[in-house]
Amino acid sequence: MSLRKVMLAGLTTAAFIIPVAVLGQTGALNLLSSPANRPWPAPVHPDGQGQVAALSPQDALKTFHMPPGYRLELVAAEPLVQNPILMEFDGDGRLWVLEMQGFAINDAMDNSFEPINNLVILEDTNQDGVFDKRTVFMDKLVMPRAFKILDKNCALVGEPPNLWKACDTNGDLKFDTKELLDKSFSTLGVVEHGANGLFWGMDNRIYVAEHTYDLEFKSGKFEVVPGLNRGQWGVTQDDGGRIYRNVNTDPLFVDYVSPRYFARNPDLVRTAGLYESLVRQEDTKLWPVRPTLGLNRGYRTDIFRPDGTASYYGGVSSPLIYRGDRLPKELNGQAFVVDGPTNLVHLLKLEDDGAGRLKATDFYPRGELLASTDERFRPVAMTTGWDGALYITDMYRGVSQDGPLQTDYLKDYIGKKGLAKDINRGRIYRIVKDGMVLDKKPSMSGETSAQLVEHLSHPSGWWRDTAQQLLIQRADRSVVPALKRQVLKAPDWRTRIQALWTLNGLDAMDAKLVTAALDDARPDVRAAAVRMAEPYIGKPGPVRAALLRKIDDPSWFVRRQLAASLGELPKDAKLEPIVAMLQRYGDDPVTVDAAISGLSDQEGAALAGLLRTGNPSRDAIAMLAGAASKSRDPAQVQSLLALASDGARAEPIRIALMEGMSMGLQGGDGRGGAGNAVVGGRAGSAVPGAMGRRSSAKEMEIAAVPTSLIALAASSGSAAEAAQQLTAGLRWPGKPQAPAATPLTPDEQRLFAAGKEIYDGTCVACHSPDGRGVERVGAPLAGSAHVNAAGDATTRILLSGKEGKMGLMPPLGAGMSDEELASLLTYVRRAWGNTGAPVVPAAVKETRQAYAHRDTPWTDEDLAIRRR
Template identity: 35%
Template sequence: MRRYAPLLIAAFLLSAANSAFAGEDMPPPPAHWKIPPAPVLSADEVLKSFKLQSGYKLELVAIEPMVEKPVAVAWDGDGRMFVAEMRAYMHDPLGSGEDKPTGRVSMLVDSDGDGKYDKSTVFVDNLVMPRAVMCVMGGVLIAEPPVVWFCKDTNGDGKADVKEKAWEKYAKQDNPEHQANGLMWGLDNWIYSANHTVRYKLVDGKFIEEATNFRGQWGMTQDDTGRPYYNTNSDQLRTDQVDAAYYRRNPNLLNGAGLNAKAAANNTTWPSRMNPGVNRGYRKGQLRDDGTLASFTAVCGSGVYRGDVFPDWVGDVFTCEPSGNFVRHAKMVEKDGVVNTDNPYNKSEFIGGLDERFRPVNCYTGPDGALYVVDMYQGLLQHRVFLTPFLRDQALQRGLEKPPHLGRIYRVVPDKGKVANPSPKLEKATVAELIEALSHANGWRRDTAQRLLVERQDKAALPLLRKAATDAKSPLGRLHALFTLMGLGDSDPATIDAALADKDARVRAAALRAAEPLLTGATASEWVAKVAALEKDSDARVRVQTAFTLGATTDGKADDELMKVLLANANDPLVRDAVASGLPGREFQMLTRLCADPALASTKPGYKEAIMRLAGCVIAENKPGKISATLSLAANQGDSGRWRAEAILDGLLAAKPKTAKPGSIALKSPPDGWKAITSDAKMADRAKKIGEWIAWSGEGSTAKAVEPAKLSAGDQKRFDSGKTRYQTLCVACHQLNGQGLAGLAPPLAGSEWVEGSEGRLARIIIHGVRGEIVAAGVTFNVEMPPLGGALDDEAIAEIMTYVRNEWGNRANVVETSAVKAIRTAEAKRGESWTVEELMKIK
């Protein structure tokens, strides 16, 4: 019987993989398509298999066996390349052996500086599906979920002899398409990842962590000002136009402006070859009539070009599409602090592969200033969890699953002349040499020099850095000097004061951030005035940062200045939200002041939206007393202030959760003056909607208050603990009000998945859930990660008790023993659940 076990397991895995697509009609490719074969191409052959825009050429810098299934690279300060190799990935449609420790990180050296790596050493071996690398502290961070290791070679043999846990709970070794990755040292000296809600910082030789926003699926990059870029499989480019950390200081400000913003409106694609091997190629519209991919479907790592080989490219983004066998060049345009991109080539791509095995997965600017492209060169691209029978058949028919251990890395250079690759020699550079490198034309060198200076924490560097922050000829050198000073904990008033007057807006904005530690204590009033002086700066980025920085202090004068910033820039949604971010719990007071200000005697562009935003924050705070006072404020605006009253009510209604139940907010008495609203014909409809949602006794409300959850003392303790855990672990995606994030995380408030079967909900938390799921009437395509490894049974029971009895939800409390029984029953399960599977569970 034993010899049949592998066949039984294989059959089970195929069945599980196919269950998500049960009932879908998957016709084969049209008979008239002449699908070319996909043989493995040699080094010489593969360089002839590309269509590249004129003026450029590809050079092959590494090929198997030097690298095998490379997915990410990083360079140390001396230009040695470290390559994460996911060698166990998809050897066959079953994903056989992906749990085996066959992965590795190799160290590549270009010993003669000609641009081709000629020496390879296995730096760390015996890894299970390593997915990210980043050089730090003379070693390398390596992501091998669920752990990120710090590995270091201390004897100079090229092999790591130190392997320590840098942090845990980074991800679970489950579906590799939806686990944390990226590991990028940001300009602000925090380490960010894609597909993750935690950021990390090196403090006194150890890593601290802090919650951050969820960003994208695969790959992280940043531009010269530290703005992050990321993506999802069908959405080529997203960004945070502003620093998301500012919004997190006000939990009442939901869906902050500029976060997760589209940076590319057009997702139409133009491959150079037909792409029949696309996972859902059978679906109408996925492929054109000629078999080419019509739009992005497997977007991978983007790289902002910041080098010095192609000056015209600086700031542009290069994005990988492995299922379409191409790399997109997205031309960057920035206006008023907001970025957008477009394809500069008419119905074509920057790099178009004619080889079906060309699978670009990451782009980087290298130490030599060239653009690097990491090619997994993997025939079978889709992971088994989502592999459709359509694609499986395509792969087997053309033998795409074999051979297993291939991989290439290219660099893009001008088609004329040569680009040398000399060692940067930064690892042991002096402080003066590193500070000089902060002004280098290549962004990779600036970033690396800054990182090394911050890691060293050498206070002797402060005088030179302060001088560089004000006197360096390059504005980017001054910018990096300021962020390096921040990384060293230095807030020199004279340096910051001078930088606030810098002629470059990027430097002025950075100086505002550097000034924040000075906005407390005895110097607060003085520095509030200095910061406020930039509220009418000629550059939009500076005005937005002024509002963010003023919100970093509780000095009494700051709110006066925030009011001025808001009035002067009300038509800018980034400024409106920047102001609100600094007012946690004080939004009603600012709203009252705003409505009373003489400037609002008549409306101007942005005034209505400013009122609406503040009113919406009052709803999010969900304190009945303030909500009642806000309704009364609307009612008492008088005839001349009707537009303000309408804006307040519109703001309240716009902030109403889609899943809010009638009576989920209950007031002790009718709002003062409410009759003035109900008797006004132009506002009667708004008043009716308010009254159907917010309950109070008396005229004007038809809603019946939702009874509060009746919990015993022990259950209340469990609820309170669950609330704390939720706000730590879950709030980044599902939000403080339980409303989730559009297109990403389903709402929990009013969700049948939360108030219904506790067995289903527990399984979702323990193992995760994938695929299409309908919550509160909205369809989401989700990949919720498993949390069973991070949470014990008691913690899961507490979180479940909380979400089932918050936001108007009402369901029984959950016992720890119930979660334990479910975990035991599903102990052998290693994959996330599908909706079809969950619906079979009561």
Template identity: 35%
Template sequence: MFAALAASWFPLTLDAQNGDRPGEPQPEVWRDFEVPPAPVVSPEDALAMLRVAPGFRVELVASEPLVEDPVTIAFDPRGRLWAVEMRAFMPDVDGHGETDPIGRVVVLEDDDGDGTMDRSTAFLTGLVNPRALAIVEGGILLGEPPHLWWARDADGDGTCDAKSEVGSYGNADPDQLEHTENGLLWTLDNWIVNAKSDRRFRWRDGTVEVERTAHRGQWGIARDDWGRLYYNGNSSWLLGDAVPARYLLRQPHAGRAVGQPHPVGLSLVTDQSVFTIRVNPGINRGYEKGMLRADGRLARTTSVSGLTIYRGHQFPAEYRGDAFVPEPAGNVVAHFRLDHDGFRTRAEHDLIDDAEWGVREFLASPDERFRPVDCTVGPDGALYVVDMYRGILQHRQFVTTFLRRQIVERGLDRPIGLGRIYRVVWEGSPVERAPVLLADVDARVRALAHPNGWVRDTAQRLLVESRDAKAIGPLTRLVASSPSELARVHALWTLDGMDALEFELTKKALRDQSPRVRIQALRSGERWIGHRFHESDFVLALMERANDTDPEVRVQLLFTLGGFPVGSASANELRLAVLARNTDDPMVRCAALSGWRGGTLGALRQLCERADTVERSDGRVALFREFAHAALRGRSADLPSLLMLVETECREGQLWRAEAILDGALAFARVGSDTPRSIALARRPATLERTDLPETIHERLSALSKTITTAMVDPLTLDEQARYSRGEQLYATCALCHGGFGEGIPGLGPPLADSSWVIGPPERLVRILLHGVAGPIEVNGQWWNETMVPVTSLGVFEDDGSLADVTTFVRRAWGHTSSTLTAEEIARIRSATIERVEPWSAAELQAVP
């Protein structure tokens, strides 16, 4: 018994791994379970082991040697299946040879039409860890960090004839293999988006236009029929954007003002539980509490990967729009039923009854080497699952001693060079084996009404790329009269992508009977903003939508109006009118705020002058509070002007508006919190000295005055400035999860900007950096339930000096005015917590003075 107990945990030794946390015990919990063996099985036997939801059938499409180590796939218009092979990924547990140029792109073909691939052609070889592809004219766009290639097949024989670099892609640092761009997803509006990225691309005439967007996800990105984007983090099943992120980027305080919803990066699944059908101790931190169930199965997500939204026509109709999400560490693919109610999306985890395990995921295997890393829907409407089929899933940069010992003892490092691709079909529907024919303009236009999203997307792309003038007439008629709202939407965006959308057609689409078409007409119609002849006419057309019966259309109307220049009086008046009539809708307030770029205080003044904002309502109270909060977030020096507006409102008898504005200022100052904000002004506002204002105003001013200082923040000394500059460079590693501006990345890391954990007592921040923090933890009003590892385990923060540098940066960046730290102060805190081996909890940190 003593021997068994002694073997159940081990301290870190000289063979410590990159993923180890200094001094942390890693109990060998796998020895407490009956871990089944994980032998390599044939593709046919692996297929037989798969358990899928009732009514479905799984078919083997391809396997080694036709395809090896696949990470993503795509179909071309001929029905050929393209696969990206990351052959150099973790050749052994130490990653030796991971930068060898052995990656490939292969083209798989089904010669006899039976649904099984018969032939594999190496399209492109000699690649270093390729990770993403998109089918484009003449070939593919390929992401091979740091390169974005356009690789072409001039003669159609399946091999690359020419390759040119059309942009950058990702990070070539081999240590960041898990944390760099991927995706290359063609979207409804003809842009190409990525995960683990804040860029989107527009492909046109052999060139790539790059535009900044929201930073999204980690591995995998998908879209639904109406253009909403979905993604995930390794520990988060599903996140999504309710609206295009570009609207919130133009005004960073929209959706972040107190009380407003933030419709980008929504966490759609609150419970991250996973239900497998085998014991799963072979995960990186299986020793941590809550990672494994009592029976040894994976309890919660840890390696969520390339998801898809089902947009096909082979499954029953109730599956349309649902999400299928792989979890390769658990050897499963999960199914989530998505229900949309306005801008809210509810995801229901669909679990299957299982006689042995109680419940299981939609697709599951007892084979530990089943590694589903990507999903997509094919031309036949079936769900395709990419299985990297291997023992090692974790990259060397994060492997723990706990995992390494299992890999070695259980022989999970060999063999390599395998891979399978499966097709999931509904048994009650036929599977179309013949490729969809999209050879001419007429066929492509007709295909925009096809029930399969892949067919519609491909037809749209081909039409946009060709810009064939013969398509304009049929596309125009499709927008005007097709019975399919999806066809009308695709035709609208196809014309936009061809630069052939006429203003009169935009006007007609704005009157469409379908609110979803009207929303897309508003978005595509933004091309008329700034147009020499049609901008004023576009405003007139938008006026017809001011009283639209659909609330989502009204919200989109405000997003669209926010794109007009400040000097457009008619657009501004329309925006104010729509806002004033719909203040009870928080999304209306968010959309309106997104359009005032740097002029939120002016917007407040205009709202105060309107007769339709005189009567008090809960929505109007929220409006004035949120806009005041956003105005100060944008420029705290505007506080005196804001207080003068409060005085004016008091004189006009609008006490409730004055109170709401001050409540927004108090929220900005974080009055009542553990970390009140210090508002530095050149002089104290005269409003604070007035004694003739109503009592409710005086009380608020008194609380606000305690946060105001006329002592300006001391500038950084030369030594502090040097630490700040070095810390800014080091922060690039932190930005992978927390965003380049400290805004946070949904599903990966909470915001650092304005976070009390950053700008509060420095002892708390340093403890987090040294030992990590385990959720649940509240950050800026949102709850996070992840575990942050110590930054000392990342390989770039090697001494107290580097920690002093990065803490100095984050405590003085983004408008922060907190004290800086020295290496000596870091050393003192390190010494005081030298016995600590586990991540801190929020309660423990809050107890630190």
């Protein structure tokens, strides 16, 4: 069998038909599909060392490995679709696909910012399961990042820096009107870190990833609402409406609480409950079926098995909670993520402990749901179809890492394998299982509102979500009675919760219905009802009373939402119940931060109230003190200092007060750990110990000398350390000027001393004892821009050498250990008045591995370009 090819002079805005099915022996049209029931878990296929050629769609299908009974079906391929990055089905079963032709357009992997990208609509005109018609809905786009299908052939389109609402008003599926909704949607810079998402959540908020705002649909208009920058690429939700995201090499995060609550209080020092990681890095592994050395940080040899396969994610994106009803029941509610750099789709098992606390683990102990031996297989997004199948967007190209963020290692790897060549392809696949019966094709655009309401009872989340969104956009309140009946009587809790949110989106809730929903048997419904009770709690009454009773709800879902919703009470009514929540559940960081988010300028009063309760949570004390301090209100800070200096208080409480104040005054997220560091030399993000130290915020001026705090800081023990950290963020009359450089820690001082010995024995002849250099022999190091700069320029020079005006500075790396080089670098960067950050051995190891392929010295021009 061979794929039918249609040769086209170019892709235009006209609709055209391209058959991508093949003729079987009987003459009937059949789908192309991957081989079924191959050995699984699959053995690792050896990787050739030569260039990697692009495969035809037929040959690419032969490279896939899946568990028994599963297979891939090819539903679209080039030239019908090119460079696809996102997709979504509309209410009539058509597939909208965003194409990014401007990504990595040449051997230099430059991005094009010319108007050459498209949003297209694919149709299956003969109902054979294969798309054969392409219509360009919107062309001449500049590096678009996101889109969301709307009613009446409209779409939101994120085209940096603009967010458009584009519509087809005459039914030809080509936009003819365009309205600018916002002109600050992302930028035209690095693709990898641009705003994306535009995911319509169950709560009728349209979520944007990696951006500071979301959208809401109100009175027929889309409004920008404040959010918090979370996630990297992709957004999804579960049947309870909780939002999930991921980032870089961490596969799954959940929002237990909506970002709208955290955005209302700028003085929060932590946002637990928003973007909570569900997967411990130590507890998840990948199983590629080919060596995957082509990762951005593939030089970190620790992450690879002896066969060359990466054990961890190389660049995970686009999480998807499967909410369909056609694949095996065991997959319902589970999380899928794509990892393009390792050529696979990974499946995670999402688990609730029974009380509303979630975690995720690998679904399969070994092996992947989908893995390919083709290095050009680049899954970048997934979506659930109306038919109940899972669809995969394959950009199909050799390069998946954005050029400006590629390491030198990866550039070298791509060049040797020719991966930047043969672009402008793309495939879309459907995951099916033996015996699976696909659902019927929808036709929602022509249905009445009453018919749409019936779809809220459908077992598939795609049908429920699409119906909800269409009903809200139509604003037809004639369906309100039917929706209320569903809330009260539907046997499936998923129908009840989506009917609730549909009513909420239609501004058709009432106090009686909210009160009834607060006692629903399902915690997800009760949590939604807590949110919907907020408009009714401004005055005492039945709804407020019912809401306050939820403090004893058995589910964390409900209690955490209650902690957030209490902040919507009037100012004179919120303090007592919030303090009660903090006193009762102060050991849960999510409850703590959700509660504090609603206090705004009442954190100090809540702290005083909590201290009176006896044995309060240290975490709650610290977070309240942090928020109260972050406002930098002199009177409030002085009051907190008095509390922290009170020797009659228990030491753990004093430490919590001081640590919280330090976070508020100096910055910090209250979580501890190494920030975005990854464990075990993982493939992405930073390495513990290799990051520069956090710079402190500007010291806060206080009027009086904190005598008791200074005395405590001069002692020893945990309280003394907390006092030292706090005093570092304060300035008072007569306080000595802080040194130009942050003092070295004991470990850094040890490196410094060892580095001086190495310098005196190895470097002093060329660079002189005072670091001023020797004329025509060695460059001055005292005051050197390279030495004092942030980053690893000095490390790279020592490892590979440097060509300059005085000739060649020879490399020293081969003859020194990471510890010795770190010592020498720390000495050079802190001697003779230099103020560079010290260097730890882990940082030297990172740089050594990153540039191990380099066999030429650095130049000033090279060093000016940051490639990490």
